[in-house]
Amino acid sequence: MLSISKVLQFAGLDISKNIKIARHMDTRGVDVHELYATGHFELYQSYQEKNHFRDCDYLVSCLGIENNQAIFIGVYEVRAINKVNGFPDYLDVPYKGKAKTYSRYKYELKKLSGFEELENRLLIKWESRAQSWCMKFETSEKEIIQLLPKGYVRDFPGYLEINLSFRELQKVIVDPNANNIWHKMLSSVGGVYLIVDTEDGLQYVGSAVGKEGILGRWKEYANNGHGGNKKLREIIELNPERVQNFRFSILQTLPRTLTRNEALIEESKYKHKLGTRAYGLNLN
Structure with a gap:
């Protein structure tokens, strides 16, 4: 031993x-x-x-x-x-x-x-x-x-068990060698994902399909925190440190081969269930 x-x-x-x-x-x-x-x-x-x-x-x-x-x-x-x-x-x-x-x-x-x-x-x-x-x-x-390898974040827990802080997401993205299982699994599927601002509990629902699946979309969030979303960008511009309160999870996996419109239909179902248009961070 x-x-x-x-x-x-x-x-x-x-x-x-x-x-x-x-x-x-x-x-x-x-x-x-x-x-x-x-x-x-x-x-x-x-x-x-x-x-x-x-x-x-x-x-x-x-x-x-x-x-x-x-x-x-x-x-x-x-x-x-x-x-x-x-x-x-x-x-x-x-x-x-x-x-x-x-x-x-x-x-x-x-x-x-x-x-x-x-x-x-x-x-x-x-x-x-x-x-x-x-x-x-x-x-x-x-x-x-x-x-553990340098830069390792944690074991991949399964898609529906993912609950990453923004800082953890960045570490997963920037070090694909230490976190190669994460890259492999997240790039193999599309899906509907959830971002929660733990400061006020407000939620944002999004979806991802295409060549890199969820990984490709989450790379954008790891880069700037908002991924181009208007409400998230507004939050971060008012207080750049607020992004550290964001947590990322997956609500449903989808085939990467779905069209964007097909993914949006699934995304819309969760927006309705969670009320993220009326009470959250989704504008549409």
Whole structure:
């Protein structure tokens, strides 16, 4: 068995130090993967309700994913522990009011260099959900399941299980080698797709057919966020950061060989069902 402790030791981690390993996976409506992608994770990690990182020189941090697995994101030096009385009100963060509200400890953490080639690539087995999310590193012996390719986003879940953030969509599109299954599957079908603006819940229904199928259409969204749609363009022009709230999913797959008019008939059915003309982002 190849364990994460052996791999990180080979990469330069001094395992004679007091080390803990943590699998972050919040159940309070907070997406830790989104926090990590948007640069909010390190502050989130530094506040804790219990003194989880006490007697700890280094912290091996991971993000939880499905099937009791985790993805390694870095090693942090624990420089100091400070007692606090809750999370600062003046900080405007995505998890405000959901998590960290009753924090009692604030840790000064510094990310160590030298592990960049392994970050977002080491896939680790975490035994079971009942196992503690934070534990001593030397006793955990977490097994490495896979070293993922650079630029890999996630496994292709099946067409009707897709729910990509805009940032994830961009990563899938720009790195076809690491995400070749996504490119193969999305280019093999047409379909009716849904874009949801998670800030206000408004929805846009569109469709795609032709040579590259859904992939070809979604490449346009990955490029500019709006894909030429008037209402989406207006939203982004008013606030360019708003595009980060968009999520992409597929409502129905269609043969790529359908005519554009045939695809529009299927698209119209979903616009009617979801009310996206009257209450959403579709203008026709």
